[in-house]
Amino acid sequence: MQIRNATAGDAAAIAAIYNDAVLHTTAIWNDVTVDAANRADWIVQRQAQGFPVLVACDAAAVFGYASYGPFRAFDGYRMTVEHSVYVDATRRGSGTGRHLMQALIKQAQTDGLHVMVAAIEAGNAASIRLHQQLGFQQTGLMPQVGQKFGRWLDLAMLQLRLNDRATP
Template identity: 65%
Template sequence: MIRPATPADAPAIAAIYNDAVRNTTAIWNGTEIDAANRIDWMAARAEAGQPVLVLEEAGAVLGYAAYGPFRPQEGFAATVEHSAYLAPEARGAGRGRALMAALIAEARARGVHVMVGAIDASNSASIALHEKLGFRQVGLMPEVGQKFGRWLDLALLQLRLDDRDAP
């Protein structure tokens, strides 16, 4: 089941986030967070009209997805940058695709024009998933990040959500 996140989901969301911090290059920092941080984050998203979705199975939150502003200037108001993370045991079974499809549907319903994904260029599974969902790679930024003692390249992917010729 994919549904809007609630404050009760904050511990699971924090655990999924922290696993990505500790073990992956999906998040390019080493700072773990707690449930209170995620409650504040969800409240800020809700206030801005931006969804946070969770994927729940058998009462356990196995993943989450959200989007926020791509850039803070008003000229970028119709463009968002998303993030989606799954618990390690939930990866590779189509759950990420379902979660992303739900987030894309939410963005379309809210009038978003373009969704951007900024992905570690070596994360071929995530890039392939995005491409299956219609994203296309529009940029590559070599060595703009670092984690685990190495430089990281950033792949920029985008999905146009509507056919408007003008805002």
């Protein structure tokens, strides 16, 4: 497995992983799928803003991706990012998500960021467990703030402090 920066050539694979999550999981709280052009634009925009888009791949295919971006739009949050990580359904549980997360955390530390936030559907025990194994701590639970598939969804908030700086 290789972890590398995404390129426009990865957009179709990223769209397929994203769309599977939209259609079949509560990991993404959207109802609308996207096409490769949408994901190519997303990659360009993220990278232009200085945020990484990483992919997990082998010689044959991309089978996971991860990124982070602003947690909130206000200046005071500029050292905090919210991330996302998604893995092809056939590769979940294979360690791909862990490898992507480790690379993403390292990148955030290199970028001098202070906190990484994870917002995870509270019923996604595998994702919450992975994040906790990587040092994230659950800091909140927001009951019934979302909905999908005809039911209310709770949002678990987790965070990882990326460094021990006493001041910004």
